[in-house]
Amino acid sequence: MSFMLHIFNMIKPNCSSFMRIYLTILFSMLLLAEVGAQNNNSPYSINGIGDIEDGFLNRTTGLSSTGIAYRNNRYIITNNPASLSALDDQFFAGELGVTGDYINYSGQPVNAAYSTSGDITFRRFTFGTKLFKHWGSAVGLTPFSTENYEFSNLQALGYGGNAIPSYNEGFGGINKVYWSNAYEFFHHLSIGITSSYLFGSINSKNILQGPAGSAIYLSKNDNTFYSNFYFNYGLQYYTALGKHWDITIGLVYANQGTLNTDYTITVLNIDSVAVRTKETVGTFNIPPDYGAGIAITHNKKYTFLADYRYQSWGSLHSNTSTFSYQNSQRASVGFEVSKKKTAFNQLFETSFLQTGLYYSQSYLIVNGKSINDMGVTVGFGVNSMRSPLSCNVILQYGVRGTTDNDLIKEGYIGASFIFSYRDFWYTKGRKFD
16 A cells, blocks of 8 residues: 555646646547447458457557557557656656548449448547656557448348348447556666456347348347456567667567457347347457567667567367458568757657558458458657647558458558647656746
8 A cells, every 4th residue: 555655646746737637538538439439341340359459559550550669758659568668757648549541342242332431430548657767657448359340131041941131230349448567677678568458349230131121020139248357568678789770679478368258149020029038158269469579770860660470360260151260460660760859958859750561461261261451651740849749640551351252352541640648747856947
């Protein structure tokens, strides 16, 4: 108890800072309520636990989320929890991320009248600070996975039976609340851990209809609630290579996680009367995750980065014939130019420009085809010396999936906005004139 009181006394903000935090949280919750219900149609999210999000809508997004070895004193980087020890002392930071996407669908199953979709979604909300000189910490909320699809088709009734119209819909996802911590040793080594709680519902609905959709014959609603704790770890080693070069090597690892599941199925007849309800409990395994990255910086201005991630989903078995699991992997590279100037005998970053490339193989095989994703990102950010606010804008273009084997290809354009607030958190009792 005395240890926690000591931390509170160290980091308690002044009244104006506390009011700013309150207003920031209020604004974020209002924004979440406004945009959280909007989602793009994602055909492949029907499988597994949906589309798995990287959760890294932050300073590294313009680098195609290449950030396992990235360190920054101003922004909250959670690609590798070990990055948090780089935060400045005596400051706190809050960040809010929002993304807008436009998707064009192509392939034989696509109806030309419904070949595009667009949305705006909340993606990340986080606070971070230095608890002690070598201990950085952050808490936040972000999606872990999302499901959103809607389509109509013909569904056969029994063996050799007639096919009748069928309407299918899925929505929901798994959320991630996390607490990340990092501690620096010997000024060259940082070790971090992220403790997360995953929770959320994934819902699907199947409606069998009469000719031309004239009436509802039967409907089936599936709801699965997922929950449990999840942990991942990180390490970074950083040092100077002479006077003009710096290098950082990063490693991340997540051990196998097990989500508790509560599955409910409800079947309704033509009069919307439940004819069958069944509830079962079980588990869903998230396989181990591995990653490595490197960042090389020249003259504190030019940074070259590369990441590789691997997750062994291939060890899981699908209970349906529509898809199977495979090991997922992701490779990305990034380049950043940071413009700085000297103020109060310290280097201060005024702006930065980023670009990146990525290629990923998802954890799904559908109709015998791997669902892959590739794209390019460009980012730009501005920091002000006179204001605690910063803004980062990222543009993204990518292609996901294929039109082979009656599948759907998604061409997407995205724009992300990250708003950051940074201010003094505590001053250890020092006074300033």
